[in-house]
Amino acid sequence: MRKTPGRKLSLAMVLCLSFTMMLSGCGGNNSNNAAPTKSPAATEAPAADNNKDTTNSADSAVPGSPLELAMKGEYKGTKVTMFGPFVDADQVKFESSIKEFEEKTGIDIQYEGSKEFEATINIRVDGGNAPDIADFPQPGLLASIAKTGKVVDLTGVLDQEKLKGNYNQSWLDMSTMDGKDGKIMAGIWNRSNVKSLVWYPKKQFDEAGYTVPQTWDELMALTEQIAKDGDPAWAIGIESGAATGWPATDWVENIMLRTTSPENYDKWVSGELPFTSPEVKNAIEVMSKIWLNEDYVYGGTKSIVTTAFGDAPKPMFDNPPKAWFNLIGNFITSFFPETAKVDVDYDWFYLPPIDEQYGKPVLVAGDIYAMFNDRPEVRAVMEFFTTGESIKSWVQSGGVVAPMNDASLDWYQSESDRRMAQLVQEASTLRFDGSDLMPGKVGAGTFWKGMTDYVSGTATLDQALEQIQSGWNN
């Protein structure tokens, strides 16, 4: 008798409580929404002061840019926090490339690398804990943050004339994004890699008497020749954990650039040209001629989705090679066996043009550095990052290409890297990896998944394309 009302009471209490908790949860959010307006204001106030200082001094005495001031030791003892995705070997290389700058200026760049950068940066920015500088490997992600107005517009921060002199216009165009009110310059490009490269085992390739194909037809003829000789020509793997499918997007982008105009490519990236359009379909059909041919792919088509992209090139280093070509960005060299020597054991050739009227387009990817807190020493560091000097020692270690024009070709230690830099500097069309520019739902979602489904055979091409396109609608 006594138990029942007690139970009812506690049940009612639980319900009441969960309801109040929901309310208080919402309430908490509201008060928290109020907080950020406060905290940016707090950070903005000194920033604005600094702004005045620098502009004033720049106007009156012209003592030099922030970088020059920093070199004079003006900002000695200050700290600049930086957050990005470099960890492990990349972090060591990055830190060694900024060491000299730190020693000369006395500015301490505290770099924090995280494997979870993409997931964490939003939380940090929303939580008011944004780093001074963040390094985005995916400009699409920066674009979404830039829209909230939390990224400092670099138009007034960096000398635009200098930038124009030091970067290919394509790079500068790619750093202009939608801000809270109108276009802003959201970041500057520092590290880039090239994605139009076909890697091959040079030594055995030469021994077998093959020659590097200059046109798409030659490439297909050579593929057929290699198949006749007894090997599948292509090593392809698109497995990459939760990101499975991304190497396939690089193929599609490369072929898109070669079969249609750059304008169409831009439209495609911005969502105006749907995936279901004939241009995109055609590109994937061109790709399928290699991918879906059992004689052309190492392990057959079905192994493509189960082979990790990093493991894919390994058969090229067997003796004799079991596969010959691997189309992927230059970062792949870190997956090559340590014993393999660049220029001797392996090399790359440019993925040949398909339709001559579109010239020699080059697909690139890279890291864009954005600034979240405007302080003079941060400005100095940002300016430093627009110079080739900031990446010199990394360039020497190999694996990256400097997008700046003042990065000398002599810095590259291997012929392979040097040719790569040349390829970028001389490209008739330079386009950024489309899937990194598309909104995450498409570029890092349905595009990956749709391509994986298509290759694994669970979807027809039309179904896959519709599935990818549906990412734009949600």
Added chain:
Amino acid sequence: MVGKKKRKGGKTLVNITLGVICFLWLLPTLGLFISSFRPAADILQTGWWKVFPHQEWTAGETLQLSKDSDLRAPIEINGKTYSDDELKAGVKADDSRLIWENRRARTVNVQEQGWKTTPELTLDNYNNVLSGKEYKLKEADGSETTQKGTGLSQAFWNTLTIAVPATVIPVLIASFAAYAFAWLRFPGRKTLFVIIIAMLVIPIQVALIPVLKDYTALGLNGSYLGIWLAHTAFGLPLVTYFMYNFISQLPKDLFESAFIDGASHFTIFSRLILPLSVPALASIGIFQFLWVWNDYLVSLIFIGNQPSVQVMSMKIADLVGSRGNDWHLLTSAAFISMLMPLAIFFLLQKYFVRGLMGGSVKG
């Protein structure tokens, strides 16, 4: 008699079930353990079970086919014809197996069954994880310098610095709270308790950004104090609930006699409750410690990746490299990070089995 037999049969069943579960749990662990001693190239190529002696086709004599034989047509070897696909996968012919040795040079290998082991074991993985990887950097003149990365030791101490207070603080607070909820009469007791239980269902993810904002305002980001508080707060509901369950079950007579003897609440708590709840404290302590030790998310948000404060789980995640090229190091790293929780478990496990309650009332 019958009952006994039945119980015996039941026991065997339980033992078999437990054995199967143990086996299923231990097998991947064993595989991981063996893999952690294998060279990276081997891990990529063959499974860990190949370390043990096993029957395998081993290379025998080589047959040379004519250089211009067409691979897309049936291929004739020793009077029989095979297709290219068969030769790729290996095809049985009598006691041996035919497989391409070098398809390009048109050589076929006649393999024989034989015993084989791949006993190559190395400590490289452990070396790389414990003392840090070596990175090669090229200088302007083309010479190479090697730079040694940091090992796990710093991250180990960081994790310990976080895990010990983040276990002790919530367990201590929760025991006080549990005692109060169980044995003190104060207004709103039930309401408060239900609120705490209700907290159990809130996923910590919803609290991340609001707490981070407060931490930014208070300057607690990236500090040990901040993460202790975060772990304490996230852990408290469960620990309180657990301790309440235990403490409320203690015999009432104990406290009554203590009260009559004039003991205060604090005396009762420290002299009676704490010693009696050692098994519960130990088990919830282990749970909380394991949770904090293995935590990635809370550390990722509140303490970050600066080497001076970085925890083991994050350091290990970074070991694989920006693009996951060194994932084989995870094998040994997993075992190293397991050592501490194992040690804690074996240290405290005797408290699990010690039946403290028996005889406590008789005093």
